[in-house]
Amino acid sequence: MMWHSLSILSCLVWFPIIVGVVLLLISRQSNFILSKTSLLKSIVMICSSCCFLLSCWLIYSFDTSTWKYQFIEYIPWLPKLGIHYALGIDGLALSFIALTCLMFFVVYLSAWRENINNSVAYYSAFLIMQGLLCGIFASLDAILFYVFYEAMLIPMFLIIGLWGGERRIYAALKFFIFTAVGSITLLIALIYLLCKLNQLELVEPIFTISNFQSLLLTCTEQKWLFWGILLAFAVKLPMLPVHTWLPDAHTEAPTGGSIILAAIILKIGGYGMLRFLLPVVPAACMSFAWIIILLSILAVIYIGFITIMQQDLKRLVAYSSIAHMGLVTLGLFVIFIEAQNYTFINKFNIQQLTTGIEGAIIQMLAHGLIVGALFFCVGILYTRVHSRMISDYQGIAVYMPNFAALFLLISLANIGLPGTVGFVGEFLVILAAMQARFYYALGAVVILVLSVAYTLWNYKQIMFGQVMHERNAVTLYDLTWEEKFILLCLGVIIVILGFWPASILHVLRNSVEHLVFGIYGF
Amino acid sequence: MTKQVLMVMIPELTLLAILCLMVFCDAFTSKQNTRIDTKLHWINYILAFVGLAFSGYYSTLLQVDQTITALGLLFNQTTAELKAVICVISVVVLFYSKHYLQSRKLFQGVYFILFVFSVLGMLLLTSSNNFLTMYLSIELCSLPIYALIALYYRSYAALEAALKYFLMGAVASALLLYGVSLLYGASGNITFEAIPVALVNIIILKLSLVFVLAGLFFKLGLVPFHMWLPDVYMGAPTSVVALIATIPKIAIAIVLCRFLFGVYHNLFLDWQNIITILALISIGFGNLIAIVQNDLKRMLAYSTIANIGFAVLGFLSNQDAGTYAVMFYIIAYALMYLGIFGLLLLLSKNDCAFEELADFNGLWNYQPLIAIILLIFFFALVGVPPFAGFWAKFLVLRNLFNEGLIWPAGLAAAFSVLGVFYCLRLVKTIFFNIDSQSNLQLKISFSDSLVLTINTCIIMFLGLILGF
Numbered sequence: 001m002m003w004h005s006l007s008i009l010s011c012l013v014w015f016p017i018i019v020g021v022v023l024l025l026i027s028r029q030s031n032f033i034l035s036k037t038s039l040l041k042s043i044v045m046i047c048s049s050c051c052f053l054l055s056c057w058l059i060y061s062f063d064t065s066t067w068k069y070q071f072i073e074y075i076p077w078l079p080k081l082g083i084h085y086a087l088g089i090d091g092l093a094l095s096f097i098a099l100t101c102l103m104f105f106v107v108y109l110s111a112w113r114e115n116i117n118n119s120v121a122y123y124s125a126f127l128i129m130q131g132l133l134c135g136i137f138a139s140l141d142a143i144l145f146y147v148f149y150e151a152m153l154i155p156m157f158l159i160i161g162l163w164g165g166e167r168r169i170y171a172a173l174k175f176f177i178f179t180a181v182g183s184i185t186l187l188i189a190l191i192y193l194l195c196k197l198n199q200l201e202l203v204e205p206i207f208t209i210s211n212f213q214s215l216l217l218t219c220t221e222q223k224w225l226f227w228g229i230l231l232a233f234a235v236k237l238p239m240l241p242v243h244t245w246l247p248d249a250h251t252e253a254p255t256g257g258s259i260i261l262a263a264i265i266l267k268i269g270g271y272g273m274l275r276f277l278l279p280v281v282p283a284a285c286m287s288f289a290w291i292i293i294l295l296s297i298l299a300v301i302y303i304g305f306i307t308i309m310q311q312d313l314k315r316l317v318a319y320s321s322i323a324h325m326g327l328v329t330l331g332l333f334v335i336f337i338e339a340q341n342y343t344f345i346n347k348f349n350i351q352q353l354t355t356g357i358e359g360a361i362i363q364m365l366a367h368g369l370i371v372g373a374l375f376f377c378v379g380i381l382y383t384r385v386h387s388r389m390i391s392d393y394q395g396i397a398v399y400m401p402n403f404a405a406l407f408l409l410i411s412l413a414n415i416g417l418p419g420t421v422g423f424v425g426e427f428l429v430i431l432a433a434m435q436a437r438f439y440y441a442l443g444a445v446v447i448l449v450l451s452v453a454y455t456l457w458n459y460k461q462i463m464f465g466q467v468m469h470e471r472n473a474v475t476l477y478d479l480t481w482e483e484k485f486i487l488l489c490l491g492v493i494i495v496i497l498g499f500w501p502a503s504i505l506h507v508l509r510n511s512v513e514h515l516v517f518g519i520y521g522f
Numbered sequence: 523m524t525k526q527v528l529m530v531m532i533p534e535l536t537l538l539a540i541l542c543l544m545v546f547c548d549a550f551t552s553k554q555n556t557r558i559d560t561k562l563h564w565i566n567y568i569l570a571f572v573g574l575a576f577s578g579y580y581s582t583l584l585q586v587d588q589t590i591t592a593l594g595l596l597f598n599q600t601t602a603e604l605k606a607v608i609c610v611i612s613v614v615v616l617f618y619s620k621h622y623l624q625s626r627k628l629f630q631g632v633y634f635i636l637f638v639f640s641v642l643g644m645l646l647l648t649s650s651n652n653f654l655t656m657y658l659s660i661e662l663c664s665l666p667i668y669a670l671i672a673l674y675y676r677s678y679a680a681l682e683a684a685l686k687y688f689l690m691g692a693v694a695s696a697l698l699l700y701g702v703s704l705l706y707g708a709s710g711n712i713t714f715e716a717i718p719v720a721l722v723n724i725i726i727l728k729l730s731l732v733f734v735l736a737g738l739f740f741k742l743g744l745v746p747f748h749m750w751l752p753d754v755y756m757g758a759p760t761s762v763v764a765l766i767a768t769i770p771k772i773a774i775a776i777v778l779c780r781f782l783f784g785v786y787h788n789l790f791l792d793w794q795n796i797i798t799i800l801a802l803i804s805i806g807f808g809n810l811i812a813i814v815q816n817d818l819k820r821m822l823a824y825s826t827i828a829n830i831g832f833a834v835l836g837f838l839s840n841q842d843a844g845t846y847a848v849m850f851y852i853i854a855y856a857l858m859y860l861g862i863f864g865l866l867l868l869l870s871k872n873d874c875a876f877e878e879l880a881d882f883n884g885l886w887n888y889q890p891l892i893a894i895i896l897l898i899f900f901f902a903l904v905g906v907p908p909f910a911g912f913w914a915k916f917l918v919l920r921n922l923f924n925e926g927l928i929w930p931a932g933l934a935a936a937f938s939v940l941g942v943f944y945c946l947r948l949v950k951t952i953f954f955n956i957d958s959q960s961n962l963q964l965k966i967s968f969s970d971s972l973v974l975t976i977n978t979c980i981i982m983f984l985g986l987i988l989g990f
Contacts, residue, residue: 024894077986081920121890143916147907147985154901157946161954162886169954173946180906180942184935191916191931195923
């Protein structure tokens with residue numbers, strides 16, 4: 001393959017990392033300059049705005065008529081091992097990269113007014129993570145994906161542990177250990193696939209993900225690989241038995257950390273499933289799809305009930321994330337049950353098969369936007385009252401009317417109100433489940449009822465009612481300009497995408513169709 | 523000796539000449555520590571430094587086109603490169619330990635003489651071509667180390683460590699010698715290459731395999747020959763531990779390559795089983811016991827056991843890939859331990875010795891860059907991408923998969939994840955705990971921090987040059 005030069009994707013990956021590392025290194029030497037934290041915040045905002053504009057430009061110049069990877073960069077890195085520095089995006093990766101850049105912009109802006117101790121390290125950790133996360137979504141080479149995937153754990157661990165809540169050490173250790181143990185099985189599976197590809201003795205062994213998808217694996221191999229790859233992404237997503245790290249990590253992380261954890265890192269699990277699990281081991285997916293679907297529906301119902309009982313505001317939002325992610329796995333795997341209803345797949349019924357996967361992807365994007373905004377709202381409340389317990393809040397709407405309006409919009413989006421983007425994903429997934437079997441849809445619809453229960457209950461408890469503590473009158477100031485700006489932007493995006501989901505679907509369509517064709521060997 | 527042989531042996535000959543000079547200088551020192559004595563000690567230090575640096579530099583430039591064998595020694599491009607690595611690492615160890623030795627009153631000519639003798643032994647070991655040279659080199663490399671540990675006679679722990687290491691090392695050398703003598707007795711040959719041809723008695727071959735592996739695994743530190751490691755690491759002065767942890771393993775590994783792929787070439791299945799079992803137990807045991815340690819050097823000793831176990835798994839493939847994987851792993855980990863022990867040396871030079879885990883409480887708050895460097899080194903030890911440890915483990919795992927040994931690979935990876943626990947324990951202590959003692963002003967000079975930074979950068983970016 002030719003050497004394609006480094007271009008915009010490498011900028012998106014390495015520019016934040018370099019800025020973060022440089023900030024960290026010069027922080028001690030030029031303490032005087034950076035102690036004026038406004039300069040630091042300006043540098044960080046400029047950097048993240050550049051990345052955001054780059055991602056907007058990527059969206060603008062992306063060609064949506066093909067499933068092929070675009071903006072490809074390729075450098076032969078370790079040719080003897082067959083590992084190459086290959087970056088490239090298709091519709092799926094593009095939407096996640098755009099979400100990442102937007103969410104990090106929100107994170108930096110959310111810390112504008114906060115007084116964080118050791119803020120240089122805080123911002124540089126987030127910058128390094130931004131670069132690594134973009135690298136995860138943009139990488140075409142499997143081992144490069146794994147390198148970014150694991151390397152991302154280190155800054156996240158430090159963020160939770162250094163700037164978190166009271167039980168932050170416990171939460172950080174739990175997060176790291178859960179994810180590291182899960183990732184080892186992914187490494188074993190990837191190295192196995194590498195060696196398999198090596199044995200084929202291609203002219204140029206390139207271990208891109210698409211090459212993996214073209215391997216022919218026996219049934220037993222597929223079954224082992226399925227469990228190996230699934231474990232890693234099930235921990236990340238998180239799926240039901242291995243979800244216990246998420247409430248602790250989300251609750252104890254600082255506001256910015258929670259936003260990134262919920263909005264982006266959870267989506268890596270889904271993205272990994274789409275790239276590594278579904279195309280590479282489709283036969284094993286077909287035989288084990290019933291387990292995943294059962295776990296997803298169980299997650300939706302069980303976690304939904306648990307969420308209602310939460311008394312900690314952040315924990316409530318965290319548990320609702322698990323329930324929404326259960327819907328994602330449902331959408332991804334219900335395609336295998338659907339396909340059994342057709343005798344053969346052609347381009348006429350491909351439309352119906354892609355519903356589930358498209359629904360899952362839109363659910364991921366929607367959930368990223370919504371839960372990012374939700375954690376941001378929770379952060380706003382925390383800066384006012386410094387407590388996470390719902391019982392400490394009552395009657396907030398009296399003092400913060402703007403906030404009440406925007407918080408209501410986002411809570412309704414979390415429920416899945418038609419007109420917001422939360423509805424689109426859930427509807428598509430339930431539609432796909434209905435096409436497979438009636439009972440799957442029945443189980444999945446429970447999420448609509450339960451999310452109404454906990455969200456409206458939560459909203460009422462915080463916002464309405466009598467004003468409880470008179471001291472709140474002093475501390476409860478309404479939204480500042482940057483908080484208003486972020487919430488308005490996110491709210492507008494949520495509503496626009498709710499009324500015009502075709503904008504995302506248009507970008508995703510070709511990639512998803514190519515994926516389904518790949519699964520069924522068309 | 524022809525001119526060619528002389529050219530190739532210049533590193534060893536230089537060290538020998540430097541040693542003569544150093545012994546000569548040291549003869550004039552007295553016990554009274556006058557100013558002349560201090561100057562003589564410094565002259566010895568500089569001679570050692572210059573000699574090792576020159577040997578390393580010369581070995582880097584050396585181009586050996588064809589294999590030269592002379593005097594029971596073997597010289598090819600691989601040995602030249604390994605000698606360069608050994609000399610460079612020993613120079614850096616000397617550089618790091620300067621302040622530590624001065625503060626512990628160990629900065630004596632005797633120390634540097636023993637140091638250079640040991641490194642000379644390791645250089646000869648990498649080139650050894652027959653059993654006699656190998657055994658003599660192992661002894662030449664080990665005996666000065668026993669004395670170096672015991673030189674710190676004020677500490678009971680050091681004396682105990684020296685005695686333990688010496689006794690166990692003597693027994694292991696005896697086992698090695700017995701195994702090797704069986705081979706000689708049955709075949710009449712002492713060269714590595716001649717044995718598989720000359721010896722047809724499989725029983726003697728298998729018997730000697732057990733003894734030779736016992737002797738060599740002792741030096742590496744595999745279970746069940748690992749008992750000396752924790753006590754020696756904990757008791758010996760840190761500068762000697764920096765020497766033990768990094769360089770002898772490189773030399774012993776290349777000798778093990780020559781044994782396993784050369785002498786015992788036909789017994790592949792037998793030693794494959796032995797190595798798999800011992801390596802897996804080592805990885806599990808080392809990582810598990812490291813979690814509960816409170817002394818940092820002891821924790822590093824157990825992590826060494828685990829890492830050597832993983833390294834030795836690389837032997838389970840064909841010769842080229844196996845040698846490359848094992849040597850890359852051991853050199854990468856030698857550099858990591860060099861950095862960690864170097865940092866310990868630089869931190870320990872004041873009165874407060876950074877040996878307990880609790881000494882690191884809250885290091886992030888008053889020395890953030892050192893905290894980050896320790897973070898990088900420890901995550902590299904465990905095998906987190908993108909640092910060097912991940913690439914080393916990746917090479918070994920890939921070799922295992924290529925040979926079809928999936929279960930050993932899976933178990934090795936599973937056991938090595940246990941290492942995450944002790945790494946996180948240290949990171950938690952450094953970053954998240956609150957420092958209860960007063961603020962210490964730790965000053966590290968510019969040259970020390972420069973070398974430490976270069977060390978860190980090598981560990982961070984070693985993955986980029988994996989292909990060579």
